[in-house]
Amino acid sequence: xxxxxxxxxxxxxxxxxxxxxxxxxxxxxxxxxxxxxxxxxxxxxxxxxxxxxxxxxxxxxxxxxxxxxxxxxxxxxxxxxxxxxxxxxxxxxxxxxxxxxxxxxxxxxxxxxxxxxxxxxxxxxxxxxxxxxxxxxxxxxxxxxxxxxxxxxxxxxxxxxxxxxxxxxxxxxxxxxxxxxxxxxxxxxxxxxxxxxxxxxxxxxxxxxxxxxxxxxxxxxxxxxxxxxxxxxxxxxxxxxxxxxxxxxxxxxxxxxxxxxxxxxxxxxxxxxxxxxxxxxxxxxxxxxxxxxxxxxxxxxxxxxxxxxxxxxxxxxxxxxxxxxxxxxxxxxxxxxxxxxxxxxxxxxxxxxxxxxxxxxxxxxxxxxxxxxxxxxxxxxxxxxxxxxxxxxxxxxxxxxxxxxxxxxxxxxxxxxxx
Amino acid sequence: xxxxxxxxxxxxxxxxxxxxxxxxxxxxxxxxxxxxxxxxxxxxxxxxxxxxxxxxxxxxxxxxxxxxxxxxxxxxxxxxxxxxxxxxxxxxxxxxxxxxxxxxxxxxxxxxxxxxxxxxxxxxxxxxxxxxxxxxxxxxxxxxxxxxxxxxxxxxxxxxxxxxx
Numbered sequence: 001x002x003x004x005x006x007x008x009x010x011x012x013x014x015x016x017x018x019x020x021x022x023x024x025x026x027x028x029x030x031x032x033x034x035x036x037x038x039x040x041x042x043x044x045x046x047x048x049x050x051x052x053x054x055x056x057x058x059x060x061x062x063x064x065x066x067x068x069x070x071x072x073x074x075x076x077x078x079x080x081x082x083x084x085x086x087x088x089x090x091x092x093x094x095x096x097x098x099x100x101x102x103x104x105x106x107x108x109x110x111x112x113x114x115x116x117x118x119x120x121x122x123x124x125x126x127x128x129x130x131x132x133x134x135x136x137x138x139x140x141x142x143x144x145x146x147x148x149x150x151x152x153x154x155x156x157x158x159x160x161x162x163x164x165x166x167x168x169x170x171x172x173x174x175x176x177x178x179x180x181x182x183x184x185x186x187x188x189x190x191x192x193x194x195x196x197x198x199x200x201x202x203x204x205x206x207x208x209x210x211x212x213x214x215x216x217x218x219x220x221x222x223x224x225x226x227x228x229x230x231x232x233x234x235x236x237x238x239x240x241x242x243x244x245x246x247x248x249x250x251x252x253x254x255x256x257x258x259x260x261x262x263x264x265x266x267x268x269x270x271x272x273x274x275x276x277x278x279x280x281x282x283x284x285x286x287x288x289x290x291x292x293x294x295x296x297x298x299x300x301x302x303x304x305x306x307x308x309x310x311x312x313x314x315x316x317x318x319x320x321x322x323x324x325x326x327x328x329x330x331x332x333x334x335x336x337x338x339x340x341x342x343x344x345x346x347x348x349x350x351x352x353x354x355x356x357x358x359x360x361x362x363x364x365x366x367x368x369x370x371x372x373x374x375x376x377x378x379x380x381x382x383x384x385x386x387x388x389x390x391x392x393x394x395x396x397x398x399x400x401x402x403x404x405x406x407x408x409x410x411x412x413x414x415x416x417x418x419x
Numbered sequence: 420x421x422x423x424x425x426x427x428x429x430x431x432x433x434x435x436x437x438x439x440x441x442x443x444x445x446x447x448x449x450x451x452x453x454x455x456x457x458x459x460x461x462x463x464x465x466x467x468x469x470x471x472x473x474x475x476x477x478x479x480x481x482x483x484x485x486x487x488x489x490x491x492x493x494x495x496x497x498x499x500x501x502x503x504x505x506x507x508x509x510x511x512x513x514x515x516x517x518x519x520x521x522x523x524x525x526x527x528x529x530x531x532x533x534x535x536x537x538x539x540x541x542x543x544x545x546x547x548x549x550x551x552x553x554x555x556x557x558x559x560x561x562x563x564x565x566x567x568x569x570x571x572x573x574x575x576x577x578x579x580x581x582x583x584x
Contacts, residue, residue, distance in 0.1 A: 100430065117429070155425075175429035184434060188441045195449035202456040207463065221453060243450040247442045274430035278438055 088355055090348035097266050098340050100274075101154050101179045102129040104265035109139035112265070114182055118149060119173035120158055125149070129176070154178075180275060183267035187254045195250075224249050224391060232395035233402065241398050244286065248279065249391040256336055256383030260376065270386070271337035273329070280329035283394045288321070291401040328393055335386050339379040346372045 104112040113130035131146040143151055150159045150169055156176070157169030177185070194213075201214040210218050224246050229238040255269040269275055297303070299317040302310060350368040354361025559573065 100427070173428060175432060177433070178427070178430060181430055181433040181437070184437050188437055191441060192444055192448070195445060195453075199449045199452045202453050206456060206459070218457075221457070225454070225457075239454075242454065243446040244442060246450055247438075247445045251438065251441060272430065273424060274426045275434040277426055278431055278434035282435075282438065 088348075088351055090345070090352060093348055093351075094341055094344045097344055098268045098271055098337050099154060100268075100272050102132065102151060102156075102176055103141075104179050104182065106263060106265055109135045109137075111135055111141070114179065115177045116149075116156065117175040117177065118156060119175060120149075179265060179267060180269050180272040183258055183264075183269040184255065184275060187251065187258055187269065191250060191254060220250070221246060228388070228392050228395050232392070232399040234399070237399075237402050241286075241395065245391050245395055248283075248394060249387050252279070252332065252390055253384060253387035256386060257380070259336060259340065260379055260383060266340070268337065268340055271333055271340060273333050276329040276333045279332070279390070280325035283328060283397060284322070284325040286394075287325075287397045287401045290398060292404075294403065295401045324393075324397055328390055332386055332390055335382055339375070339382055343372055343375050343379065346375065 102114055102116060104114065106112065111130075111133075113128045116125075116127055116129045116132070118125040125147065127146065129151075132149075132151040133141040133143050136142050145159060145161075145163065148158055148160045148163070149172070150157050150163070152169070156172055156174045158172050159167045159169035163169070195217075198214050198217050201210075201212065205211065205214070225238070225242055228249075229242045229245050232238075233241055252270055255267075255275075258264065259267045259269055259271065261267075299321065300314060302313050302317065305313060346368040350361060350365040353364040560570075562569075
């Protein structure tokens, strides 16, 4: 809040934009080192030596981050000697990072427990997820049961008291604040703080040119309004859907970016199917509720089509109303998850080669870091692009559902105009 | 892989609650004021532009009317000047005519006076001559009447003289 206010009062917008650019660049470089530091704790220890090698090219670029990561790496190196036999499994490491979890791993042996909320046989159990694990000296988690519940690969099961290690429990209703849910709440709090200050700025700055943070946000608000909502929905209906589209756009974008910020536990919010499912479901509900006679008519009785074609077309059209939001959901999840996997794969690459020989670790590490920096840039673009694509498609679906038949040509004309 | 592709009821629940909350809050708190002030500003700018256009139009219209006014004033001035000139000419001509007339009248009067005086003088002279003649005749008659001859001769000459008259 304080920093937002500070940015808002900064008079020179240009300098602020410059500052953001520099921060982003430093951030990119920092992320490469940070990504490594985070994975260290999970990746098996023998590679810890080579971790240092991966750090070194980064050290030159980032002052603050590299220091901490180097420290971490040294700490790990000591443990590394003892577990030399343990093998590094890249697939496990990647899956561990992109999957949802009941605790946030900040790196090393630093874990933030999250509340576990379980609805089991009609009563609510709320306790800290730290009851499920203890952190061992390598920074790994040793899981154990609590109150008859077991955290089985981040799925909470009820196994009963004093159950054997391989006992199969039954699923419980898990309403825990998981890593993704927590990240989502973080984004929401950030959004509310950020946009409230921007909205206040608008109220205070009536009749004046935008300044500070307002100036940075405004192009995106106008982008959503004028380049997404207006061309897809037309002038009259756009006002109704713009608040939703703006919320979805900024929510997805900020979630995507939060997932790219290192040292926060590697959130994969928009890569969590449950969350994109909700977004897609809301789009589906709004589309269906606002669908007019013409929209449903086109689906269940396509005009100007011979009878036997209708038999084929109607089921396809009917399926399409479900497929469209499903595609929205899968596209977003897949893109964001894929980005995380690629970045993690480069980390894993250096670690795998480091396992063979330190020299290979050094060599591959340099290339890995460069590729990772490139991928981070690309992922920043993807973060924006996926938010844009989701919002645009949602707007197009709403436009489809509310389109007035007589205005179709006029509408096309509008789109051309807008471009 | 199961963790990645599975859908957790709890997460769906929290995501729904969280997203709907953020949607409502943002709509009330942020998008409402932001969109309305954006709209106000855009309308303000459009208005200002339109007004500037109108002002420009008004300006050119005023300029044209100013020119018209100027031209009219110039014409008026010319007209007034011409009028004044012609009037002054007329007045001068009138004055000259009148003075001429007056002079003529005075001259005519003087001439008439002179004529009168002349006639008076002539009459006076005639009377005097007559008187003198009578006196002379008296003298002469007195003289001549004393002599018969002379009287006769005189009578004769007088008759001759007056008879010829």
